[in-house]
Amino acid sequence: MNKKNTLKTSTALRWIALLLAAALFAGCSLTGETIRDRIDKFITAINNQDPQGIKDCLDPSAASYNTADLNFWNHYFNNRPYTIASFSQSGNTATVHFSGSNGSDLPMVFEMTENQGTLLSGTTYSIRRITLNSQTIFE
């Protein structure tokens, strides 16, 4: 009985290892994220008033990376909490409509930097530029 169970476990582990190897070989990541994931984290950090969380979502090569503080973000996101009402993506650019606490609409375009990670960490994204009404508010 024990021998049978050991055999089953061993076979299952082999299958798991094989699937993981195939996924990694195919370029799939185990922990990578999408642009939508990153923007979710960004708006969550804004809603939670978490300055480090916001900064973690930004591309460090943006000129305003250090100067854009919580006060700066609160000024644009002044009707918290926000949810994502609609999201569309073309390449590394996302058009997002945020909905404020009273249902107000805040449309923003996010240009994202794609960060190539390792096989295990996968691709991540950071915010390189944000435009509102065709004007750049952050870059």
Added chain:
Amino acid sequence: MKRSILIWITILFIIPVGLLLAQNTTVTYIEGDPRIKNNRGTIESLDYGAQLATGESVITGKKDLVELDQGNSATIRIKPNTVFTIREIEQGGQKEQVLSTITGSVSMRFNRLAGKEPKIGTVSTIAGIRGTEVTIFAGPDGSSLFIVESGLVSVSAAGQTVELGAQEAVEVPAGGPPGEKFSVIGRELDFSTWSQGKAEELLADPLSSLDRSAALLAQFKAGLEEWVGKYEKARVESEAAAEQMKSMTDKEAQNKYRDEVWFPLALQTGNAILNYRYYTLSALSLRRFVLGPLYMQVRTRNILHQDGSYQEFMNRYQEIIKDFQTTFEPYTNSTDY
């Protein structure tokens, strides 16, 4: 607006080396064990082939040497005991990359054929380059020395400009205008000697060094106050518009009001915040890289013998720090440290 941006850059705690369009900056040579301070504030070993992002710093120890390449545009040699940072500024409505030396010595060779003319600077200075090879020394007292090997360099500080040709140099004190230019033909200037001389001058007259830093902080303070004033005005109008927008029930009218009234005011406010933060972070750099080390050196040197001038220095230092805390700290946050 453009003029004021130029003035900030001139007085800011930046050492712009290459105002090049955003380019990849790659580590191509390493000696010793240099470090990189990344944008999350952690310090790690610098690896060969690493790419430096804006906001990151290379820190070399006394036996370290690092060479960076920006494609075929520039080669940057970071010498021992140097802190070197990449920043980005807005000038003439365009974002440009700035390579900034906080302290130490950096030599640069720019390829004239690569396009845009770069600019260089020091703690209190900015300079435009029309040439190829230049070395910058940034002293422990916030002063700087520009040595041009070939080409032309235009050095500006505290509203005055000096044009340097090949084999010419100029020294710029922290917070002051450039001194008289001098020829370096037949003279060998190495950073360790110059820096040692500066350190000795600084320790010989630490009060004057404090005063120079205080003068620079006063310039930052003036910039900060100007933009905080603009911010307060814009904020009141923007917040009133935001409240008006929130009270609107017709979505179409609300969106129209958002685009035509609220957003232009919000943009003004946001830009004012970025501007006053720029002065704040520059003052913070000055405190960290000039005032802090100066205080430590004076304190260490006088640990056994604390006379009246030492006390005077400490009182003046405390005064400056108190002013810093009152003026700039309210505009800093935990992620700045």
